[in-house]
Amino acid sequence: MMTLPASMLAAWNPVYVVWLVSAAIVVGGLLVFGLDDVRRTSITRVWAISSVCFAESVRRKVLWVIPLAILGVIAVSLLQHSLDPQEALRQTIKFCLFASCLIITLTALILAATNLPREIENRVIFTIVTKPTTRLEIILGKIIGFARVSGLIMVIMGVFTFAYLAIENRILTNQIAERLKSETDEPTRRTLQAYQEAGLLSTKSLGNAVDYQIFEHAPSGKAGDPQWLTGAFGYSFIVEFNLTDQDKALIEAAASDPARQQVLAISTMKLKRTSPNAEEQKWIASRKLPVESTGLGPALPGTDLTPIPIPQLTVRVLDENLAVIVPDTLINGGKLVTAKPGIDLNSTDPYIIPCVLPPEALRKIIQSGRFFVQVVPETNAVQYEITPTPVVLDIIDGNGGEHVIKAAGGPRFISMANRYGMKIVGNSKGEGSVAVFRFENVAVPSNLDAPVVFKFRGGVERSGDFDATKPWSELALTVINRDTGERSDPVAFHPETNHDLPVQVPGKYVKGGNFDAQVRGMDDGQLIGMSKTGVQLISGAHSFAFNLLSSLIILWLMSVLVVVIAIFCSTFLSWPIAIVLTLMILFAHWGVGQLGDTLTPGVGRNVASDLGMQDPTQLTLFSSSVDALAKILTTVAAFLPDLAKFPVMEDITRGVAIPPGQIFESMGVLICYGLPLVVISYIILKNKEVAP
């Protein structure tokens, strides 16, 4: 078989390579080795072999593991502690599915890995191979047989899971009804009502925002209105650039002739400069910010001698994931971009603040083609006006001519991020910064006369200043329908870190599917982080039973993959080794993912220095060996099945509908890896002497 060079393989997407290799093995293997056996394959015989496997498994009291698992689930779920009823049910779903997953995969693994070696050892296989059955039928029969066992366990566990969850749902719903009778706190009541109305076992589909920005001040909503940002408060904006070939050529020319040509990122903005207060002065002094000259000699009576800072900006060049493309040390000589000093503080003319981009930075920009410029206002006591066109690239050619490259769109406003996402700052008057989630053409519930429910999830970095009269931290959600211009009243709710909260809003505000959801903190000193999925619209309700079935189908597909790999391994290994190898094949991809950055190039040097190696030769040899091993591990793992493609628990425990495409994706992995392994197993078994 022709082999591909390693460099080519590396350049290829492993997924395509795996599909290609898989198809080659299936077609080649069957055409070359098993065309006769394929022709002779009888479904009846395959089914009969599978029935024998199934019956034998049942005879081996495999099903006895089910009541044990059920007892375990009940015991464990009785011992659970949870923050609220929704979480209690989610935990129970997790326990049920985990138990199902565990017993189905373990049973499948043990049965499949031990079957062939045991049959060969105790010579039961004689009775099969001496009959006119093909080795392909034996392999297929065994796989189907064990898949049937997994299926049976899955059905029993599925029925138990559904019944048990229904009972628990009923108990918890009654508890919610009881609590609602005495609950006086309005936002908590609304949350409980949302649980009660939607049902704890609900399954929903979620509508996602297409854009998410943090504004220091709520946007007016009118196109073209500027936004004002306060310097040194952690707010900034980004603009996108998409270079055409002509742009690239201009920049390339400038990069090639830095002595005569120049490229500048020019920010144009009005500034409101005020005399810094005592706190700001301290800050300015501690950061050693440049200040306007106050002149020499004694000042005239009444003259304010407070040092006025000169406005500054930080400019960064980022990729689409907001990772830095050009190191900060290259931009503007590694210094902050500074406005021209000496401008009258009361001037209303825009400031033009240029930032020099050196040739090294330009080459990276050309290579990227599409990039983002982030501009961070850095100076205290300065308000920066951000217009729809705040930044351009300006190219001065060799003849002194000027070429302007405009951004691809308007500015997007962001803030400093914490581990939960970008932060908003709370204010008890509702005047803090605001997170705006933009929804476009999102599917909305059919009945908009009833309230619609948004799901909020974020992280509370700081609860806010303590107020004895406010036992709960508070956020408020406002929805603005862009089609009708209607704006809802702010709906208060109590957030908790990494906890899904339903927030009800009258349906009319989401009509048409084009709306903005704005979240604000309502406590002074509060800091809340949110990601783009921090606010999602629950756009539809689905059957939980169907979702559970989808989840179990994915689980079953995974168990079939386990069976196939285990049988493949058992065709040439003893059963204990077959089990180990099966586990390695199954978990290698996931395990390498868990190791993450530790396998990046350079790991060898780190390990060597950790071991205290001093000898340069020894160090080089060791580090290159470790690097090579890491590379092999990463490369091999990339071509092995990814268990993350079988997401049994993720969506269902969050109450989200599993998309049908997910089942097909799991099925794809099964086919991609399962079929070639069946063919290889068949070839090995065909060439193996199992009977005299």
Place this chain on the structure above:
Amino acid sequence: MTQLEEPPRSTDQAPRRRDVRAGRLPVVAMLIISLVASGLTRNWASNWKDEHSGNQSKTAERGVLSGMNSYALALMLGGLRGPLVMVLWSKVESQKIDRDLEDMDTMIEWIRLLQPEFDTVHIFQIWNKAYNISVMMASTAAKYQTILDAVDYGRHVDQDRPGDLNINDSLARVFAEKLGGKNVAEHLFYRKQFRQDTMTESSGQAAYPEEQGKYRRMGFKFVDSKKMGPILDDQNNLLPQFTTPLFDRPSDLAGNQWNDGSELQYLKKYEPFPYGVPPTAMGYNYAKRAEVAMTVGGQRPLQISDTVVDSRPGLMLKQWAEEEAERAVNSESRALGAPREADGHVLELSTAPATPDAKIPDPHALQSAIYSYQLTARICADALNEYERHLANPQYVNPYQTYTSHLEELRSMQILATADAAYARAMAGPSADRAALLRAAATNYREVRAQYERMLLRYATEEAVAGPLYRNNKTIDLDRMNPEDLHLLFIQMLAKVAQLPKIQREYDEPRDDYGSHINRADARLRLLAAYDAPSILQIH
């Protein structure tokens, strides 16, 4: 078509299978016998341990039943308890770092069940919940509930292993430091909420009419582990299940201390609690249980010294007295028509000018203040007894050096509370003993002013002033001076301190602290027409 059949079975297989089964029977029987024997051995060991650990003898009954859970669990897990616990520990810690609190509480509960015999585990988890996890909560209410979860955890362990010193000590700290401690910003919310949570709905409404419509019961699960409910009955007495003794006192036991097995044994004598049970009182109760478990039961503390355990009851009574005094002055302020929560020192000064005939817009709040003043005086007396008991033990080296200021503070607090109680009773309206009350108030205010002045002169006066003025003068004995002379000396001291540059005045803080008490007593004495005196604040 080929039909597959099972291989033919040999006819002699049936007897062989019977033989195999017969061979298994002894093994199964042996397993069952071993299981029962190990259970019995464990019971015997547990009983022996309890019999030989002082007052824990009868608690074994409860210990066996609850201990069976984890024993059965350990058996069910087939020896995998250790690895499972390891996984759970690391998962809990990593989730804590990620602030992913979903299902974390469940895992902590599993750790408790899987490691029931390890006090260090429980000490850590109680602390973990009360201190680490509670602060991750966004809302004050959620923090409070998480702290009560820590209490819940500790009480579960206490039920499994009744009377355990370390668990009682941990519970005492959570109550006193986390719920009742002034160092926590949220203490104003915690204290009030906790008191109300201990009461029935009707009693709570009667005690806190201003909270009607605002109060909601939170996370307090003392009676039923699944349900929130009060620990006081409608008469504000502790429910019988918390005070009914479980064990008889052994006749041969020396001393008068004895844990009778009831959970709130040491609060019984403070009944009724018309304004709920404060968290500091709960802290004292568990601290006392821990101390008796050590001194009488012979248990040894982990992670802390014997001295700490022995001293805690006195310290926690002092803390309770301080909380009660603060509550009293808040109530007095409310009674006078200033319904605001504030620092005790601030309110002490703002309420001081109220005359005995002042208009009382909120008589209910005045009754609350009288109750708290009287209780403060009583707790101070009990705290002094506790300190004396602790200090009487010769094993604690040089203890007087450590606790002299505590003792003096307690004596002063007791006198001030007695004076305030008498004054407040006189404010409540005409009564036959009003003149006697005012006289008692004046006497006590005079005495307490002298007490605080003496403390400041002795401990908190700059050497540059104290030396020349009185410290180097052997004829001046602060303990023997009468209140009037002491007051004059105090005034002189203040005048001289006022002349010192600010940077040299190292005792301004204690002067501010005790100064509010002195000024209050002073203002009241002036109102009571005893005599006139300048205010300490005039020198600042």
